[in-house]
Amino acid sequence: MLFAVTIDCPDPTSLARFYQQFLGGDRYSGNDDFTALTIGGGVRLDFQRVANPRPARWPDPAAPRRVHLDFSVDDLDAAEQRVLRAGAELAEHQPGGHRFRVFIDPAGHPFCLADARTAALRDEPA
Incomplete structure (x- = not known):
């Protein structure tokens, strides 16, 4: 069962905040390299730092x-x-x-x- 979609990005916290402004939900973060956003219906968007930000x-x-x-x-x-x-x-x-x-x-x-x-x-x- 699919539980999350992970989005590669240079700044996980900033990108999670962007989607939270539009979608609402709650952000969770364990460190600077990963942030999760849970939104209605049990959908989770994960944001992870990648080396290639372009x-x-x-x-x-x-x-x-x-x-x-x-x-x-x-x-x-x-x-x-x-x-x-x-x-x-x-x-x-x-x-x-x-x-x-x-x-x-x-x-x-x-x-x-x-x-x-x-x-x-x-x-x-x-």
Whole structure:
């Protein structure tokens, strides 16, 4: 069973604080190299320090594969303002049109905000 998603970054505490401003939750830290954020529904985001702090640009087809986070929100415009105030940047490339928006967190990771209707699965299970 999946219990956490771990995000590599140069400053775990700062990045955990960024996501906490947007998502809420509780932060736990044992040292400067690792911080965990628990949010509603038992989801845990872990942040760990890595030696290479330079993020890959998005979108860049030459960049290594990566995972990004998608968040369902009730009001896309209001959520956009919250993440921008917390330190995110709106990505230049926006492939979702009005359905979702791509942002870059302070450590350079892309993430998306989508309204609940867009986030809902509409097809039959695979």
